[in-house]
Amino acid sequence: xxxxxxxEYLDLEDAGQFEYFEAMADLIESEEYIEQEAMYQLFExxxxxxxxxxxxxxxxxxxxxxxENSGEIFSLxxxxxxxxxxxxxxxxxxxxxxxxxxxxxxFQTWYSHESEVELQPEAGGTPIYNNVRDAITAARLENLxxxxxxxxxxxxxxxxLDSYTMSFAELMEAENDNDGTIVFSxxxxxxxxx
Numbered sequence: 001x002x003x004x005x006x007x008e009y010l011d012l013e014d015a016g017q018f019e020y021f022e023a024m025a026d027l028i029e030s031e032e033y034i035e036q037e038a039m040y041q042l043f044e045x046x047x048x049x050x051x052x053x054x055x056x057x058x059x060x061x062x063x064x065x066x067x068e069n070s071g072e073i074f075s076l077x078x079x080x081x082x083x084x085x086x087x088x089x090x091x092x093x094x095x096x097x098x099x100x101x102x103x104x105x106x107f108q109t110w111y112s113h114e115s116e117v118e119l120q121p122e123a124g125g126t127p128i129y130n131n132v133r134d135a136i137t138a139a140r141l142e143n144l145x146x147x148x149x150x151x152x153x154x155x156x157x158x159x160x161l162d163s164y165t166m167s168f169a170e171l172m173e174a175e176n177d178n179d180g181t182i183v184f185s186x187x188x189x190x191x192x193x194x
Contacts, residue, residue: 001032001033001034001035001038002035002037002038003035003037003038003041003042005038006027006034006035006038006039006042007042009026009030009032010023010026010027010042011023014045015041015042015043015044015045015046016045016046016047018042018043018045018046018047018050018051018054019046019047019050019054020054021054021057021058021061023054024054024055024057024058025058025061027039027042027108028058028107028108028111028112028133029112029133030108030112031112034108036101036102036105039101039104039105039108040097040098040101043088043097043100043101043104044094044097048088048089048091049089051088052085052088052089055081055084055085055088056081056085059077059078059080059081062077062136063077063078063081065136065137065139065140066136066139067135067139067142067149067151069151070151070153072153072154072157073132073153073156073157076157076159079161080107080159080161083103083161084100084103084104084107087099087100087103088100107159110132110156110159111131111132111133112131112132112133113131114131115131115132115155115156115159116129116130116131116155116156117129117130117131117132117134117135117151117152117153117155117156118151118152118154118155119135119138119149119150119151119152120149120150120152121147121148121149122147122148122149122150123147123148128149131156132153132156135151135153135156139151
């Protein structure tokens, strides 16, 4: 879909109205192909701080929805969150916004279309293969009394993050503003045990 079709899909009159959780969720979870340029036009016309807040809320929601024992995919999604938030919070010009859009597009394509998660029914039977988006939906339905599965995210872990690097101060600020999850600690390097 092009930019104008995207606005209609998100029920927005213009990009400046991109300020609701549902709009971010619909953008990320769309089953239809969205042109990368349409995403760029949306982000270019929206408020960067609002995009950052929507990303924060969206990722918190999906991380909370992951099934138990999802350590590796949790870590990957957490790193994607930090990357996207870091990129949009420091986007100062057109090239920064294009780079953010490239990474967002890559994430959206992987998350809602190209990733593969194996869901093995606990009751037995043939495995089901879903993208990460649909696997998280299945896990949420399971918590509401739906079918139970064992989730194998191994094939979905092949996602190369952008080379964007947050400074240590930015990382600490992002962690302090978030759920307190520690991604890196100096003790991890073994240099502070003296």
